[in-house]
Amino acid sequence: MARHPETQYLDLLERVLHTGDKRIDRTGVGTFSSLGAMMRFDLSDGDFPVFTTKRVYWKLAVKEMIWFLTGDTNIRPLLAEGVRIWSDWPLATYRRQTGEQISQQAFESRILNDESFARKWGDLGPVYGKQWRAWVAADGRTYDQVATLINDLRTNPSSRRLIFHAWNVGELSSMALAPCHMVYQFHVSGIGSQPRLNLMVFQRSCDLFLGLPFNICQQAALVHMIAQQVGMPAGELVWSGGDVHIYSNHVEQVTEQMAREPRPFPKLTLLRRAADINDFKIGDFQVSGYDPHAPIAGDVAV
Known part of the structure; x- marks a missing residue:
């Protein structure tokens, strides 16, 4: 019997909690920290990786992704x-x-x-959406990375440059928070037969308890949104983490979550074809069959 894909997350929690380096971080709260992690989620059958071992408020996560895509800050x-x-x-x-x-x-x-x-x-300063949709180059020209990506997926799907990112070194000091999920690289498999859109995300810093469950479901939603725009089905979401950490004030919550058994992922359906990437609304996302364990609260480290 295949392991539930959420087990990857629970295993990562356990590894970082038990073997992570204990350190004081930027926020002063303190973390258990480890370098390097990867998880893979198959989206091709409609599974929507909203973690089930605690309730994840997926609508908030998708609303945030829609906001990123508007370029607003x-x-x-x-x-x-x-x-x-x-x-x-x-x-x-x-x-x-x-x-x-x-x-x-x-x-x-x-x-x-x-x-x-x-x-x-x-x-918030020039955070994610600003860099994704209106990156200002040294010569003053503005670049819409997301629009370029969509065009390239339509015209050159085998490209190895299907990327957008937010790590603009010259503007980091002006951001309320430096980008955590910083590089998005797309890949089309099955070119010439049955193309599918895949995404790999690199996240340089990841709060495993509060942040990652949000990030995974909104990144999966993004795959579906862009796949719809370029006329391909969704394929796989590959998530990779740099500094993956558990805050010291989340240890009790993480321990509780690790003791829970994952339940089946819900299914995601897009109810409407959006005119373009700027046209998505939260009402376009239908999630069915989500039956998570109870929420587990935790404070954000600022």
Whole structure:
């Protein structure tokens, strides 16, 4: 009997927890850290790798991916969609620069209701979407990496340059958070017969408990979105990690999660053909058969 693909994740948790290097990290929280990991997920039969050993709020993850693809860098449209996962960084900046110990709820309310406040305090700098859709070169020209990728998939699917990435060295210091999932390389298998679209992601830094379950399902969604745009079925998602770590304040939660048995992955269906990559809405994604274990909460390290 084949092993459940989620077992790869549970094995990685166990390895890092038991053999990872204990260290103090950028956030001051501390981690168990290891270098190098890989997981593979077959998407070809509609399986959607939303982990089941704890509930993953897949709609939030997909909404974030849709937001990345718009090229926006302000949290206001995310908050309008009920996505609060980026609020910690601008909130910390606001508190530090103004001295006002505003609550997160009050800060988010001001972002939503005051456009000028949102422009000043809600922007994250040139994070993912900016680099993906409007990379500014040294000569001042702007490059839309995602549009170029889609065009190349249609016209030159055997290329080894089917890549977009966000590690813009000259702008790292202006970002609220340097890109973690930084390189996306696509690959078309079965050219000339039954082509399928595959994706390999390199993630230089990965919070295994909170971040990775989000990342895997949104990256799988991205494969389906781009596959639809180029007229191919989805193939495989290959995830590779650099510094993979468990925060020291997540050890109890991870231990609980590792004791749970994975359940079958749900299925993903795209209900509508989007006009282009900018046209996707969360309502286009139908996920059926998701029956996870209960959620397990954990604090974000900022």
